Amino acid sequence: MFMKNNIQFLVFTLLLAGSTAVAQPGYQGRKLSVQANLLFLPALTNASYSREPGSSTFNTTGEASADYVLNKRNSLGLSFRRSRTSNINSYGAEGISAAKVFTNSLELQYRIYKKKNGNIAPLGKYFQCGAGMLFSQVQEAGSVSVIPFRMYAFRMGRGRNRIIADRLILYHGWELSHVMPASGGEGLWGATRYYKDDAQTMAQYRLWRHSLLNFKIGLGFLAY
Amino acid sequence: MKKIYQPLSLFLISLMMFPVFAQDLGNYQPLKSSGQIPADFLQRSSEKYEQDKSSINRKEKAFDKRAQRQFYLENSFRVRELLYSGKILFNDPVGVYVNKVADQLLRHDPEKRRQVRIYVVRSSAVNAFATSSGMIFINLGLISQLETESQLAFVLAHEFTHYFNKHVVNRYVENEKISTGRKVYQSLSVEEKMLTRSNYSKELETEADLHGLELFLKSDYSTARLKGVFDVLQYSYLPFDDIVFEKSFLETKHLQFPSSYFLEKVKPIVPPDEEDEKKSTHPSIDKRRAYVLDKITGNVGSGKQTYLVSEEQFVNARKTARYEIASLYLANRQYERAMYHAYLLLKENPANPYLEKVVAKSLYGLARYASNDAIDKVHGDYKEVEGQSQQVYYLISKLKPKELTTVALKYTWDLKKKYPADNELVNLSDSLLRSLVMKHCENRLDFSTKAPAELRRDEVTLASTDTTATQRMNKYAKIDQAQVSEKLSWENHFTRYALVENFQEKEFAAAFDRYWQEKEAAGSKPKETKKQERVRLRHQKQLKAKEAKRLKKKGAALGIDKIVMVNPWFSRVDQRKKKPVQYIASESAEIALSDQILQNARMAKLEIELLGDYSFRSNDAEKFNDYAFLKGWISERLKHLDADVSMSGLDAAQTQALVGKYGTRYFCWSGLVDVRERKKDAGTVVLYSLLVYPMLPYAIYYAATPKYSTYYYSLVFDITTGKPVFTDFQFIDRKGSRDVLNSTMYNTFYQLKKKK
Incomplete structure (x- = not known):
């Protein structure tokens, strides 16, 4: 129910923004683009504990997004992300069996294109900020039961779009994120861990570290 | 039937030929190209380059071959640039005549005749030149000064020799050798290199004179008047005649100049100083005259003639050139020269409307510049001028802005009365009257409306x-x-009574009063209190903010449905290379640009018509004429803009015709330059990356790629007012790639199309 309401709200916001943006140019008049992105973090020190301690790792998150140009300098987007961790170990914590974390997220992104000649949305360099909700669940190895939990995500980053053949968007950039539990949350910051389940706490901690810094590359299509 | 067709076709041909030199000079129309656009104009520069390159002798030395390749590359592009400069005419009446002279000159060698193509250049400079591909260009300025057809034939023979003896390419190769200090030029100083270049050039010119003379002597042209051609060259800086500029020319019953406004004696004409001959590309005129005369003395040639085509056609061609030059002087803002030139022609053809309008336009131009405190931008120093034309320069230097405007108004208004249907004169006189009242009139009584009992000078x-x-x-x-x-x-x-007669006319008096009331209304606003001032300033600020917000949101939003884009161009420059201009890449980019423009205009729903050099087909002569006119028109406008002077259109008749033809009054001039440079900090970045070694790949990429920058400009003029309605100059510190250009161009078109 919560998710349905959120989607309705976001779609409404997007349409509202579009209706006030009739005068905006877009790239050759095309305002809506859809993108498929890959977020990755080459963690040299195994920051996300997805492998054996001491080994390096490569965390990835898939993203599908739609972006709507509001005017020459701004665009509003909606993105859906999905990630799944490996079932390797206990995320560095003792006494917990290996577990997987599945995460879907829905986010609203706002991009401000750099005020510079040659930069007209959706082309060029931009600053991006966004917020959304992570719908995660952790499943311990060998267990059929899952522990669902939600987290808030706040993100900011920079990127650059290039357009080839008038339709395809090539994207690269980076992103800093902070995710926090939708309820409680002090557990992420230090010794106080009073969650109902250590596996959940550890999963939240892992997601926080996983999201902290990500590089992004993507391919998009200028729809209309 | 054949018997009927033959005389009929001859009659039709004669009818077609008749207008060639039967132009109604009273209603003189600018020279235009006609017929099929010649292949020289339609061939792409890259194709021409490949063609020329294949003609290089493989047995030549590597340096020579390389220099020749570079020459052909540069030459093919520069010549095309010249052909599309808007100054070159084809199949025009003067050009047709000059080609006939060439036919006569090379009558005994048809093969050579086939190799050369002659085009007339709309330039007042006394000059002619040849290219390596057989195109000979002859300026109207030269034709206007020549005395006989045989002199024209000699000039052509000189230029033909440059082409037949491959002087142009040889000069380039030799200059390259001198510049790079090869072999015999190895130990030369800069000064010596300059002199060597000059000497080599002189050698070629001497050869062109002597071999040209041989070619000339083979023809049926007489050498009788040949000597004069060197006088033409020697005094080419002077007008085509030297007649006293009468004080009464601009005077009327009540407009009488003080005698101090005229020189008692003008500066005498003296032969130009040839001290700098050492550095010149040509031998001194005296030397050239001497060695040519030496060859022809006693060699007039029996049965030879000064005119082989016809004297009448020569005189007409020269007259046409002179009429055309009057307009060229105006376009180049040489108003004093234009006025004296028209004055000379008026002596031959009194009360000629075209020439009288040239005088009016010259005075208008000078008055507008003077009123804007920019007279120095167009006024020549009278001390530098020799001969009778000095009087004009002196008079203009003496006239104050108000006086100049009064004189211009008087002349133009009277001319308007003479030709009431002429809209150009209506506009000019109205503009001058407005300027006089609004800018120069301090008192309503500055100008007397009643004639004095006696005018005391x-x-x-x-x-x-x-x-x-x-x-x-x-x-x-x-x-x-x-x-x-x-x-x-x-x-x-002295201007107090200048407009007395005009004040007797209701129209003039009413217009004067209207502008005076407008001026009074503007100046008679009651003094506001501090509070009122604060409110006004706040209101102004709000309006300004509102406008800024609108501009930010909608751009210029001009609501234009159609524009004509004139000569959009694209140049790629790579500063890292010895020869920075990338000609071949520029040509490809320019061709692609046309498609991009059309695509973006379509997306912005803006109707656009392209008048670019790659869009012409062989039967587009009419469009080519429009293009040539617009190139000149825009160039003139830019000069006025640069001087910050607002001028009414001096070509209202032509611009109105274009508006009717293209269905829009908006004409756009746009271009792009894509520059690549070496990054100055590349070494430092690589050095620092060694300290932070994971960054090394990025540093290497950074160092290996050039610094890109793109310059984009777009100017849209309303040709009925001559004012730009939209200007966009952008420096983009990125590569001029397709997406950047699309985005920028679309944004321009979008702003033009969008309604407020």
């Missing part, structure tokens, strides 16, 4: 000369009176 004072009363005055009253007298002296006051 050159008198010290118009004030009271009651000597008894003066004697009774004290010292200070006398000083005051002297100052008043000075103010009222004729020199400062």
Whole structure:
């Protein structure tokens, strides 16, 4: 129910923004683009504990997004992300069996294109900020039961779009994120861990570290 | 049937030929190209380059071959640039005649005749030149000064020799050798290199003179008047004649110039100083005259003639050139020269409307520049001018802005009365009257509406000369009176009665009063209190902010449905290379640009018509003429804009015709330059990356790629007013890639199309 309401709200916001943006140019008049992105973090020190301690790792998150140009300098987007961790170990914590974390997220992104000649949305360099909700669940190895939990995500980053053949968007950039539990949350910051389940706490901690810094590359299509 | 067709076709041909030199000079129309656009114009530069390159002799030395390749590359592109400069004419009446002269000159060698193509250049400079591909260009300025057809034939023979003897390419190769210090030029200083270049050039010119003379002597042209051609060259800086500029030319019954506004004696014409001959590319005129005369003395040639085509056609061609040049002077803002030139022609053809309008336009141009405190941008220094034309320069230097505007108004208004249907004159006179009232009139009574009993010229004072009363005055009253007298002296006051006759006309008096009331209304606003001032300023600020917000949101939003884009161009420059201009890449980019423009205009729903050099087909002569006119028109506008002077269109008839033809009054001029440079900090970045070694790949990429920058400009003029309605100059510190250009161009078109 919560998710349905959120989607309705976001779609409404997007349409509202579009209706006030009739005068905006877009790239050759095309305002809506859809993108498929890959977020990755080459963690040299195994920051996300997805492998054996001491080994390096490569965390990835898939993203599908739609972006709507509001005017020459701004665009509003909606993105859906999905990630799944490996079932390797206990995320560095003792006494917990290996577990997987599945995460879907829905986010609203706002991009401000750099005020510079040659930069007209959706082309060029931009600053991006966004917020959304992570719908995660952790499943311990060998267990059929899952522990669902939600987290808030706040993100900011920079990127650059290039357009080839008038339709395809090539994207690269980076992103800093902070995710926090939708309820409680002090557990992420230090010794106080009073969650109902250590596996959940550890999963939240892992997601926080996983999201902290990500590089992004993507391919998009200028729809209309 | 054949018997009927033959005379009929001859009759039709004669009808077609008749207008060639039967132009109604009273209603003179600018020279235009006609017929099929020649292949020289339609061939792409890259194709021409490949063609020329294949003609290089493989047995030549590597350096020579390389230099020749570079020459052909540069030459093919520069010649095309010249062909599309808007100055070159084809199949025009003067060009047709010049080609006939060439036919006569090379009658004994048809093969050579086939190799050369002659085009006339709309330029007032006294010059002619040849290219390596057989195109000979001859300026109208030269034709306007020549005395006979045989002189024209000699000039052509000289240029033909440059082509037949491959002088152009040889000069380039030799200059490259001198510049790079190869072999015999190895140890030359900069000064010596310059002299060597000059000497080599002189050798070629001498050869062109002598071989050209041989070619000339083979023809049926007589050498009788050949000597004069060197006089033409020697005094080419002077107008085509030297006739006293009469003071009365611009004077009327009530507009009389003070005698101090005219020189008692003009600067005499002296042969140009040839001290700098050492550095010149040509031998001195005296030397050239001497060796040519030496060859032809006693060799007039029996049965040979000064005119082989016809004297009448020569005279007509020269006259056409002279008429055309009057317009060229105006376009180049050489108003004084245009006025004297028209004055000379008026001596031959009094009351010619075209020439009278040239005078009016010259005065208008000078008055507008003077009113905007920019007269120095168009006014020539009279001290530098020799001969009778010096009077014109001197007069203009003496006239103050108000006086100049009055003189211009008087002349233009009277001319408007003479030709009431002429809209150009209506616009010019109205603009001058407005300027006179709004800018120069301090008092409604500055101009008398009633004629004086007697017009007193050159008198010290118009004030009271009651000597008894003066004697009774004290010292200070006398000083005051002297100052008043000075103010009222004729020199400062000669325009007071200039418009007396005009004030008798209802139209003039009404227009004057209307502008005066407008001026009074603007100046008679009641003094506002501090509070009112604050409110006004706040309101102004709000309006400004509102406008800024609108601009940010909608851009210029001009609501234009159609534009004509004139000569959009694209140049790629790579500063890292010895020869920075990338000609071949520029050509490809320019061709692609046309498609991009059309695509973006379509997306922005803006109707666009392209008048670019790659869009012409062989039967587009009419479009080519429009293109040539617009190139010149835009160039002239830019000069006015640069001087910050607002000018009414001096070509209202032509611009109105274009508006009707293309269905829009908006004409756009746009271009792009894509520059690549070496990054100055590349080494430093690589060095630092060694300290942070994971960054090394990025540093290497950074160092290996050039610094890109793109310059984009777009100007949209309303040709009915001559003012730009949209300007966009952008420096983009990125590569001029397709997406950047699309985005930028679309944004321009979007702003033009969008309604407020």
